[in-house]
Each structure stands twice: as C-alpha cells, then as structure tokens.
Amino acid sequence: MFHRLLITTDFTDGLHRLVKFIPELAQAGLQQIVFLHCVPFEDDRNIPKIDEEKLAMAQAKLSPALEHCPENIEVQIELPTCSSSAGARAKAILAAVEKYQSELVMVGTSIHSLLNEKLFGSTTSELAPKTAVPLLILRPQLVSAYTEEEMALRCQHLLRYLLIPFDGSQSAQHVVDYVAAKAENRPPQSLDACMLCWVLEKSGRKEVSLLPKAKDCTESLQALQQRLEDLKLQVNIDVRQGNAIAEIQTVALDFDISAIVVSSKHFGRLWELSIPSFAGEMVRRSWHPILFVPPA
Template identity: 50%
Template structure:
C-alpha cells in the first residue's frame, strides 16, 4: 500500500526492532525506508544545543542493526536533536514519504492531555498518513511473529464507513493508495457500517440498516474496480465496540480511519471516534489526515 516509509523510534517503543526485518518489509511492497531518531536537546547551561554525544550513539546503534538490506530496498538513517513534533514532519517532506510509522501506547484521553503524545501531535499537524503501532505489542512479538507482521502491515484493511464526509474522504484516500499499491501489499478491504443505537431515533432501525447496506454495496463496487477483494457488513450498537470486534472476527491487519475535526486544536480534547480508536485499538491504525 505504501512504498516510501519513515519509521520513527525513540529506542523504547519497539520500532527499532524493525531494522532486523528489512527483507520482510520489502516483501510487503516497501521500496524505501528512512529510520528516524530525535535525541533531546542538551539543556545544561543557558542555551539548549544539539546533544552530539547522543546523536552519535544513536547513529552507531543503527549502523550495528542495519546488516541485511535486500536488493531493491533503499535504507537511510536520519538522526537529529530537538523536538520530534518539529523534526519528523520535516524529514517526511524531505523524502516525500507515503507514510510515517510511529508508536503510541494505549492510554486514556486524560493521560494524553496530561503527559502529551508525539503521535497525537503529529496527527494534528501532519499531512502525511500515520501508521500507528502499539509499543506493547511490537516489543513482545517473537522474531517469527514480527517477521510475518512486517510482511502484512496493510494486507487487509478494515474501513469504518457511515456515509459522513470523513468516511467518504477515507475511501477516497484508500482508493488513491490502492491505485499505486506495490505487489504484496493491500489485497482486501472490509467495509463496516455501524448503526448507532443512539442516533436517528425517528427513523426505524430496519430502514437504517437497509439504507446502510445499499450505500456500502455502492462503495464496494468502487473498490472492487481496483482489483481488491471487498466484504461488507452492517452492524448495530456502539461504533467503537463493534469496529474493534469486527477487527478480531475478520483477521484484520490494520484499521483505516480519518477525521475532519481531529486536526483542529480546539476539537482535540473532545472525544471523537477517530481519536478514541487511535488511543484504544490494539490493532495497527492507519490515520489519513484531512486535506489542509
């Protein structure tokens, strides 16, 4: 699905382990990988400055790990010192990457507001899609498990769809990615429409389900025209609960999501489906930022 990938790691999030699985990532269609590490500034004294020692230590650590680069895969390393939220977007623009791979631990909205999150800040400010992985999982996968995971990062996408502007934009971005997807990547999609038990009370549920099914079938045709295998399902209940349950049932490799409000700072403290999914899903989440 993606060919140029920026992998960001602070060496404690598990993503550094991916340096050992370059052949597996290449099998998933990736052609270029940029590993990025941002060391904190040296703040002893009156003026913060680049921590040259930390930068060099990180560079040496990458050099020791990058040993098995398969033919056809280009690998680069970018070591900087400063604020990750400032540097990562610049690196992404420099290399014109298709996706930024980053870690984000499971946490509540309150903890995120109290302690901050680089990934949450990137979701607000970046125009590049984010592939969000859980450090708790990446750190504990066996080598065999991580080898398979790297090969199938975007093989089977779950796409929540409810006819809203955000979901229509999400399908548009998935279609754009599918049109230029490399061999070995995106093969299958699952379209899920969850009829919220609390919404549109004046409209009978049977009618809402039928309407949703018809709209999903139309989107299914659009995706199938791109050579994708597409399944559809309409559920009733809490959207977040049902989406996560569907991901379990259908052996999903990642959940795709977008939001028209997530990038607005004023709306970030407000609970949203996309935000809650990014905070709570154990499955990898591909977040497509709205157009600026």
C-alpha cells in the same frame, strides 16, 4: 500501498526492532525506509548542547538497518537533535518527511485518555493535524511482544487487510477515496482485502427499529464494495448495531484485520475536548494498528 516509509522511534516503542526486517519490509513493496530518532539536547546549565553519548548510542542501535539490505531498497538514518517536547519531535519528523518525500510515517503510541494526552503531550496528536501523509500507529506493547518470526510476518503483510469504519460522513468517504486511489497502483503483495463496516448506534426511543436504516446502509456499502472490487480487491461488508468503538474492535478481531483506517479533522486539535472524534478515540483505545489518513 506505499513505497517510502519513515519509521520514528524513541527506543521504548519497540519500532527500532524493525532494523532487522528490511528484506521483509521490501516484500511489502517498500523502496525506501528512513529510521528517525530524536536525540534530546543535553541540559548544561540551561544551555542546549548535543549529547554525543546518546547520539552514538542511537547510531549503534539503528546502524544494523544498513547491513544486508536488498539492492532494490534504500535505507537512511536520521538523528536530529531537539528538545524532548512532543511539539519539537513532531517538527523534526515533519522536516524528515519533506526531506525524503516519505509517503507514510510509522509511530508508536500507547493507549491513553484524551485528558492525559492534553496534559502531558503526544507526538502522534501533534503530528495528526499538521502532516500531509498518513500515520501508521502501532502499540509499543504489541511490537515489543512479537517474536522475530512473528515480526517478520507482520512486516511482509503490513497493510494486507484494511478495516474501514463507514458512516456516510465526509471523513469516511475520504478514506474510501484514498484507499481506492492507493489500490490502483499498489505494489504486489501489499493490499489484498478491505472490510467496510457501518455501525448503527441507537439514540432516542428504544422501540424505534433500525432495520429500515440498516437496509439503506447495506445498499450504500454494496455500491462501495463494487467500486473497490473493480480494483481487484476482495471486499467484505457488514452492518451492525451497538457502540461504534466496541463493534469496530470486535470486527477487527473477527476478521483478522491488519489495520483500521480512519480520518478526522478534529483529532489532535484543542477543540477535541468538546467535539468528540471517533478517529481520535480509535487511536487512543484500539489495540489494532491504526492507519490515520489526513483529512481532505
């Protein structure tokens, strides 16, 4: 789906391990990979100063990415210096995206609550409302636990099978449109299949049946299924009842999903404290990789 990837790492998220898997990432269709690590300033009597020791350490950790690269892929290392705040890191990442015309940013984000995010900051939530390119959000616990053999396979099939939660909303339709556009000119071995899942949540009187609505939802998904199948994708559909977050996580487990695709104009905004965001909750709670598509 993508040709130019920016991988940002703080060395605690495990993403720096990807320096060993450039050939495997190339097999997923990537032609350019940029590794970025924000080196925090050394605090010398409250005067910002480049920390040469940390800069050298970061260079040493990421430089293996430059070795044994296939001829068809470009690899770069970016080591900007900035303060340790989430906002400063996000600003440095966005500058690198513009410099290299990156199409996808990979970030590591731990599971946490919305309140914790607002209190202590989050680079991902700072990026989400500002970026014009998608974010691929991975759990540090999973990336760190992969063996090298497992990591190699993950890199080869980075976005092979996508789960699209659909509810008829503008955001959900935007995700389908985005995936369809990417599928038209996708590299070989990059995207094979999609799952469209509509979760109906009960509200009001329990005795009211959701069966009539489920039929309408199925018909809507079938139309989208045909559209995506015309792009030579394998497409499955599913309509179920229950809690949306829990059911989507169950589907991701049952169907061997590579990533869950979401979009939202609320995620990362201050008003998310009062306006719930399904996409935001998936980012914070799902163990599966999340592909966050910027809103239209």
